[in-house]
Amino acid sequence: MSQKIKIMLGVTGGIAAYKSAEIARLLIKNNFDVKVVMTRTAEDFITPLTFETLTNSKVYQYNTVEKENPMLHIDLARWADIILVAPATAEFLSKILHGRADDMLTTSCLAFDKKIILAPSMNKNMWENKATQENYQSLKKRSIIFFGPEFGTQACGDIGSGRMKEPEDILKDLQNIVKKKPKSFKGKKVLITAGPTVEYIDPVRYLSNRSSGMMGCEIANAFHNQGAEVILVKGPCTYKEQDEVNSIEVKSAKDMLSSVEDNISDCDIFVSVAAVSDFTASKLSKEKIKSDKGLTLELTKNIDILKIISEKYNMFSIGFAAETDELKKNALKKLKDKKISVIAANKVSFTDGIDNENNSITLYWGEGLEKILKLKNKKDLAIEFVEEISNIYN
Ligand SMILES: Cc1cc2nc3c(=O)[nH]c(=O)nc-3n(C[C@H](O)[C@H](O)[C@H](O)COP(=O)(O)O)c2cc1C
Structure with a gap:
């Protein structure tokens, strides 16, 4: 006994x-x-x-x-x-x-x-x-x-x-x-993106967003702790992943895509947590734009890394959707349009979800399946997220 x-x-x-x-x-x-x-x-x-x-x-x-x-x-x-x-x-x-x-x-x-x-x-x-x-x-x-x-x-x-x-x-x-349960992602290779991207307007100014990178880094840690070989491609953020996680730092969405493509071919799972800037400046000014007049910026829709990867590589892919309204409807649309395996949706506002220590997410996958992961600190949430993904993936 x-x-x-x-x-x-x-x-x-x-x-x-x-x-x-x-x-x-x-x-x-x-x-x-x-x-x-x-x-x-x-x-x-x-x-x-x-x-x-x-x-x-x-x-x-x-x-x-x-x-x-x-x-x-x-x-x-x-x-x-x-x-x-x-x-x-x-x-x-x-x-x-x-x-x-x-x-x-x-x-x-x-x-x-x-x-x-x-x-x-x-x-x-x-x-x-x-x-x-x-x-x-x-x-x-x-x-x-x-x-x-x-x-x-x-x-x-x-x-x-x-x-x-x-x-x-x-x-x-x-x-x-x-x-000491057996590690659920032993032998698997997982590529995760995290943090914001920055899109330069001129040599000193850029467009970005409030993503702290915490959720993506904690998900990278949680996959690593479940035995996966992890590559983390992250935009500029101060949050740090565990030392044992391999990470690559990038700036713009273009850099992020190229780094993901360099590393994705032998991966089993792609998790797109990064808050990739939806817009980029239509024209990059080589000189610092003068501040003596007002400025009207023309923006172009940025590349959709998740969609590109899920269409080009046949692998299990998970996207994150931060929504201010109609969470389920918007998340399900992204699940379908981007042809991904799972979408993790979370509600954001000026005070919730983004740049915040706590979060809650709802996972949607397959034909109408959904699972709510209740509000908790992002470290515990990431562990629960990886556990749920293991149930869906395996
Ligand atoms: C009715 C009542 C309920 C309390 N509930 C809590 C509580 O839920 N959490 C807490 O941190 N302190 C609570 N306190 C204060 C603690 O009892 C108090 O800080 C005490 O010194 C804790 O001592 P201990 O940590 O050595 O047990 C409560 C006090 C009272 C009178």
Whole structure:
């Protein structure tokens, strides 16, 4: 019989603490070995007895002392394979970032050198607060894994980011981490475009758009992490892909097409995430256009890289459609007109979708098939996107 994976389930004092009971139940049901460690405030929301009953095991409170074992926090840290803290309060994020160790849970975390996973849960303003966001970014840089938070209705009635992931989804994410599932794109070669393109008007000015390149870079990372050989062709953007992803930097749509054509022939999949400028200047001025008068620019429709590639090369191709209106209608038209395998549509506005850390997309393919990937940060969304593409492709 394979050995059970040992989870230290940390419970902190957030309103979602009642859901931790369900997490504990699901973990036990799915063959994990679970020990629960609660903060003092968590006990204001849920009792240790609930967890003791569900896990059939002693619960460790903020001040638990065992006469026979004074180094309990070290023993707990040695025992666990993974620490999962759900819910993780704003206070807890701040505490572990700063190495605080003033109760059983924080002390055990500090003594722990394996995988820590946090499922934050808090009001949207608490989550969006610069302090919490800075703590979150710094913790990610320390390789702490985050499950969520999600966007949705909150206990206080607000709607926004900060909701804890549902227990079933936390279990699924955990299983994905521990299962080491076979990599779904092993042996495949994937070419991805990302970022904006720039179309010069004169030697110093250009037309471009607000694409940050984040979605394309994260999709490149996610394909790489699923075993694919990835080539990323990206327009000028500051967002960086993982070091292991091969990338080629380009400027204009013309450069992008030529770079894609140089590399596409032995690829299995083409993913066009780049926000290729739809227009280009009809005439490129060799001299800087003088600014003493107004300027009327004549623009020409730019090349459609996705259409050219999907028509010329017979491969599985995926396009992205950013739409401000009539998302489904416009996406389905592009799916048909460009003869591509899948279209990933997302709604954009001045505040949503583009140049933003979060996104949601709807995939359309085949005869009327569709799948909504809910709003979440682009890194998690890219992982889910690649998972769905693997279901469609394989
Ligand atoms: C009714 C109530 C609900 C709360 N819910 C949350 C929450 O969902 N998320 C959060 O970060 N803090 C929440 N707090 C604040 C935390 O309880 C507080 O920051 C506490 O110090 C957290 O301690 P701990 O992280 O050690 O458990 C809530 C407080 C109260 C009184």
